[in-house]
Amino acid sequence: MTYVREQSSTELAVHMRSLQKMPGWHDPLADRLWQEVEALKAEVAGLRTGYEAYERVNAELKAENEALRGVMSAVVSEIPGARISRAGNAPGHCHSIPGVWDEDNGSKAGKECAWCKVWNYAVSMGKGDRP
Incomplete structure (x- = not known):
């Protein structure tokens, strides 16, 4: 026989169910502990579900980010004069x-040139840098 404190949560749950099936069984403290265990199990399940949703959304956002970087790189490479512009200046500036x-x-x-600022952001984004 193992002591309750040495039982795993699964063994303890089986033990509690067997006690509850006994005729005339009633222990207010055990009932309260059982309710607390069930509430904690539900909370853990909810947290697990929330974390899985977070992971899924995070993966989707990473994929979308990589796709946008590819698009930005393609756009930058297609703009005439992009290769001859001076570092830090947009093409034609x-x-x-x-x-x-x-x-x-x-x-x-x-004052800061807005087009140059946008251009530099696009160039760094296309390279995978964080501006």
């Missing part, structure tokens, strides 16, 4: 400071 409007551009002078 020739800022002295890459990605920043030159002082002869009036109100834009010294």
Whole structure:
């Protein structure tokens, strides 16, 4: 005979069911413990289901991310002048400071060039870098 404290959760569950089948069996403390065990089992099952859903969504997002990186790389490689643009500048742009409007551009002078910013993001995304 094994003591209750030495039983596995499965053995304990079988033991509790056998006790509950006995005529006249009633123990409020055991009933409360049994309810707690059942509630914890349900909670664990719910957590397991939630984690499996998380893993599934995470895998889907990773696949979608890789597909978007491939698309972005293809788009960047097809834009005319992409290979001859100066590092940090979008194709057709020739800022002295890459990605920043030159002082002869009036109100834009010294401000970040939005197209260069988008271009650089697309290039790094296509390479698999994290901008």
